[in-house]
Amino acid sequence: MRYLSTRGDPTLRGFSDILLEGLAPDGGLYLPTHYPRVDAATLARWRGLPYAELAFEVLSLYIDDIPPADLQRLVRATYTEAVFGSAAIVPVRPVEEGVLIEALSNGPTLAFKDMAMQLLGNLFEYELGRRGEQLNILGATSGDTGSAAEYAMRGKQGVRVFMLSPHGRMSAFQQAQMFSLQDPNIHNITVEGVFDDCQDIVKAVSNDLGFKRRYKIGTVNSINWARLLAQVVYYFAGYFQATRNNDQQVSFAVPSGNFGNVCAGHVARQMGLPIRRLVVATNENDVLDEFFRTGRYRVRTTAVETSSPSMDISKASNFERFVFDLLGRDGARTKALFSGGDFQLTPEEFARIGGYGFVSGRSTHADRLATIRDAWIRCGTMIDTHTADGLKVAREHIEPGVPMVVLETALPAKFAETLREALGREPERPAALAGIEDLPKRFTVMPPDAARVKAYIEQHCG
Numbered sequence: 001m002r003y004l005s006t007r008g009d010p011t012l013r014g015f016s017d018i019l020l021e022g023l024a025p026d027g028g029l030y031l032p033t034h035y036p037r038v039d040a041a042t043l044a045r046w047r048g049l050p051y052a053e054l055a056f057e058v059l060s061l062y063i064d065d066i067p068p069a070d071l072q073r074l075v076r077a078t079y080t081e082a083v084f085g086s087a088a089i090v091p092v093r094p095v096e097e098g099v100l101i102e103a104l105s106n107g108p109t110l111a112f113k114d115m116a117m118q119l120l121g122n123l124f125e126y127e128l129g130r131r132g133e134q135l136n137i138l139g140a141t142s143g144d145t146g147s148a149a150e151y152a153m154r155g156k157q158g159v160r161v162f163m164l165s166p167h168g169r170m171s172a173f174q175q176a177q178m179f180s181l182q183d184p185n186i187h188n189i190t191v192e193g194v195f196d197d198c199q200d201i202v203k204a205v206s207n208d209l210g211f212k213r214r215y216k217i218g219t220v221n222s223i224n225w226a227r228l229l230a231q232v233v234y235y236f237a238g239y240f241q242a243t244r245n246n247d248q249q250v251s252f253a254v255p256s257g258n259f260g261n262v263c264a265g266h267v268a269r270q271m272g273l274p275i276r277r278l279v280v281a282t283n284e285n286d287v288l289d290e291f292f293r294t295g296r297y298r299v300r301t302t303a304v305e306t307s308s309p310s311m312d313i314s315k316a317s318n319f320e321r322f323v324f325d326l327l328g329r330d331g332a333r334t335k336a337l338f339s340g341g342d343f344q345l346t347p348e349e350f351a352r353i354g355g356y357g358f359v360s361g362r363s364t365h366a367d368r369l370a371t372i373r374d375a376w377i378r379c380g381t382m383i384d385t386h387t388a389d390g391l392k393v394a395r396e397h398i399e400p401g402v403p404m405v406v407l408e409t410a411l412p413a414k415f416a417e418t419l420r421e422a423l424g425r426e427p428e429r430p431a432a433l434a435g436i437e438d439l440p441k442r443f444t445v446m447p448p449d450a451a452r453v454k455a456y457i458e459q460h461c462g
């Protein structure tokens with residue numbers, strides 16, 4: 001399998017090359033040259049597989065430059081009951097008639113990003129060891145990406161992490177999770193700004209090709225193809241749990257921010273998984289909902305701070321991948337649209353969206369509280385604020401006979417303040433994380449300035 005850029009650069013690359021890259025040199029995102037189709041016999045065989053074996057099957061279709069025995073070992077070491085809390089890894093539970101929740105958030109940091117990041121940590125260590133190289137990971141986070149990356153990379157050979165986060169904007173729990181790590185290969189930098197400032201710095205540094213090469217800068221943000229690929233697996237796993245046979249269709253509702261998670265659903269659907277609808281749920285930062293309703297992509301100048309903060313984005317960094325597919329993989333047109341900021345699809349382009357199964361909706365703070373309350377009181381399940389956005393919008397798109405699977409992207413313990421507001425009680429916290437806020441914290445504060453971040457990296461590269 002070879003990989004190309006969404007912006008038309010004709011160079012084709014292998015999986016191991018793009019694994020350690022972020023954006024393509026032309027500023028685009030990497031995608032495989034095609035999506036392998038999974039036929040009925042293969043789907044039937046996959047239905048019975050344990051999660052790690054299913055992951056190995058899916059990944060093998062896209063990775064041909066790691067020996068299969070090695071890939072299998074890495075995948076088996078990643079998706080264990082010890083790390084993810086159950087043999088199912090992503091257990092599905094019913095909420096109400098026709099609606100199920102797929103739990104993606106039982107990993108070390110209690111958010112779905114562990115699903116991809118834990119694999120990435122093992123892939124990075126393997127590939128760097130094979131090449132005798134080092135990598136400096138530069139990332140931006142509004143919370144969940146950063147902690148997931150740090151927990152995946154801590155102590156890994158050949159890897160350093162430089163993680164930017166908006167100063168003072170993450171929950172006390174999220175700050176404690178990240179800043180309490182004492183591993184010398186983990187660096188927390190808090191930027192005096194919002195998440196988008198952090199993301200802009202990452203892009204600026206990555207676009208400085210000289211610096212990027214000299215300091216071996218890589219990324220773990222959701223633009224990394226390997227992360228997206230790891231996420232494709234749980235659409236298959238969720239589908240198998242929600243159905244009895246492969247003639248059935250399901251829909252997935254996905255709490256969305258940077259469009260990484262739901263883009264993995266798009267890939268699964270393109271591979272032939274019988275997905276009817278992909279329901280994009282946004283919070284008040286509704287740039288994606290507006291797009292799917294109108295065909296207009298209108299980047300906001302700043303993100304609004306909400307009680308589902310991991311979805312607080314003003315532009316969706318992964319979204320370009322879907323648009324590239326929507327435009328018939330026209331790199332020049334994709335480049336033109338995304339270099340200009342805002343854009344409007346032509347009516348003919350907009351009409352194609354239906355063929356990809358996408359629908360959307362938005363959810364507000366009041367919706368979140370009402371949905372959390374209703375899920376707890378009426379359905380007996382406690383959900384976090386992001387999953388609540390997913391459930392709220394899912395309910396607007398339910399169709400008879402088609403199970404709706406809502407992806408649970410975090411556990412309620414991460415967002416205790418809003419859970420208290422909704423339920424008047426404390427969410428349960430896994431015992432291992434009791435008192436985490438009291439641990440000593442390690443971080444460096446900086447203005448939103450790419451030059452300062454570069455200087456810090458230079459000083460800490462050993």
Ligand SMILES: *Cc1c(COP(=O)(O)O)cnc(C)c1O
Nearest residue numbers: 144257258259260261310409410
């Ligand atoms: C990252 C995150 C999201 C958004 O996922 P995208 O892949 O950026 O769309 C939603 N919920 C939680 C809890 C997250 O951490």
